[in-house]
Amino acid sequence: MTSLSNQRWVLAKRPVGEPADDCFALQEVPVADLEEGQVRIEAHYLSLDPYMRGRMREGKSYAEPLKIGEVVTGESAGIVVESRSDRWAVGDALTAHQGWQTQIVADGDSPALLRADTALAPLQAWLGVLGMPGRTGFFGLQRVGLPQAGETLVVSAASGAVGSVVGQLGKILGLRVVGVAGGPEKCSYCRDELGFDACIDYKAGGLTEQLADACPQGVDVYFENVGGAVTRAVAGLFNPGARVPICGFVSLYNAEGDMAAMETPFTVLGGLETSPEHRFFLVGEWRDEWLEASAQLAGWIASGQLKYRETIAEGFACAPAAFRGLLAGKNFGKQLVHIAG
Numbered sequence: 001m002t003s004l005s006n007q008r009w010v011l012a013k014r015p016v017g018e019p020a021d022d023c024f025a026l027q028e029v030p031v032a033d034l035e036e037g038q039v040r041i042e043a044h045y046l047s048l049d050p051y052m053r054g055r056m057r058e059g060k061s062y063a064e065p066l067k068i069g070e071v072v073t074g075e076s077a078g079i080v081v082e083s084r085s086d087r088w089a090v091g092d093a094l095t096a097h098q099g100w101q102t103q104i105v106a107d108g109d110s111p112a113l114l115r116a117d118t119a120l121a122p123l124q125a126w127l128g129v130l131g132m133p134g135r136t137g138f139f140g141l142q143r144v145g146l147p148q149a150g151e152t153l154v155v156s157a158a159s160g161a162v163g164s165v166v167g168q169l170g171k172i173l174g175l176r177v178v179g180v181a182g183g184p185e186k187c188s189y190c191r192d193e194l195g196f197d198a199c200i201d202y203k204a205g206g207l208t209e210q211l212a213d214a215c216p217q218g219v220d221v222y223f224e225n226v227g228g229a230v231t232r233a234v235a236g237l238f239n240p241g242a243r244v245p246i247c248g249f250v251s252l253y254n255a256e257g258d259m260a261a262m263e264t265p266f267t268v269l270g271g272l273e274t275s276p277e278h279r280f281f282l283v284g285e286w287r288d289e290w291l292e293a294s295a296q297l298a299g300w301i302a303s304g305q306l307k308y309r310e311t312i313a314e315g316f317a318c319a320p321a322a323f324r325g326l327l328a329g330k331n332f333g334k335q336l337v338h339i340a341g
């Protein structure tokens, strides 16, 4: 056993509504010596993502729920600090889907470890614009949204990690892009810095009218990130043949009770007289193409066509509070926790 210790957040109890501090427990455990084939990674950044809330619920969704006492699901970006694997050398930068912990010991061959090319972008960008959220926008819009130049795209949680990529990709592909975001600052960022044609503040009132004004030709693609009032407002604007990639519905994640009994985007869209094509997708559907997607996204960053923003909470100890903030829209762009480095 080394003298090193690993800090990790485990699920202490299932949240009811917003995940309170006592739903999480911070543990300090010794780091085991490496076995043949293993690596030790020092985590520099932890990614916080809305899907983690789903893992804290009882009952199966597309993934098994976390057990009480288990390390909270998540991905971090870090550096290999010790290696007994042929695949990794000390100093290599990578992302590791190994939960909320500071010192990660993993099998070097694990598919949960992915190389992060820091020549293309800073390490933490591999958790955001070049990583899982960026790829989600990339594939969800193109493979499920099937966008055509000249069409109108509406994207919710527009200034966020996924939404900001979706909207900018929509502009690259020649669409009219209308964002929906919470608050004037996020909306002006989408319009003035990211180049969206319009962005509606759903907290300002008159959402249905404002959206209709911003979409005079109707809506051809709605990239669904939030559900709730935004979905209901877009629902009246679909053109024949419209498509809705259902990426997530963050407005319901903290809701209490049985998700199956709630009004989800599936109930709203499926209940329309002329229902748009809609389906839930997972970024993992295109896992074989992830590296190409990241390379393409990096190319657009280099050419100035893709911008991104991050909110970085300082210190591993604040992960639960930053996670609550993410679900409440306090983040502005990709939510990260800085741990070391």
Ligand SMILES: NC(=O)c1ccc[n+]([C@@H]2O[C@H](COP(=O)([O-])OP(=O)(O)OC[C@H]3O[C@@H](n4cnc5c(N)ncnc54)[C@H](OP(=O)(O)O)[C@@H]3O)[C@@H](O)[C@H]2O)c1
Binding pocket: 049, 050, 051, 132, 133, 136, 157, 158, 159, 160, 161, 162, 163, 180, 181, 182, 183, 186, 225, 226, 228, 230, 246, 247, 248, 249, 250, 251, 252, 281, 282, 283, 284, 326, 327, 328, 329, 330, 331, 332, 333, 334, 335
């Ligand atoms: N299917 C997949 O493979 C996949 C992969 C990654 C992410 N996702 C989904 O993509 C969505 C966006 O994720 P992200 O990582 O990019 O997070 P994000 O947009 O960076 O952050 C979440 C945002 O959700 C918005 N929000 C929170 N409560 C809301 C409410 N009641 N109504 C409307 N908006 C609300 C907030 O933005 P505002 O301040 O603008 O309200 C908040 O900033 C989530 O639904 C997530 O589950 C799916």
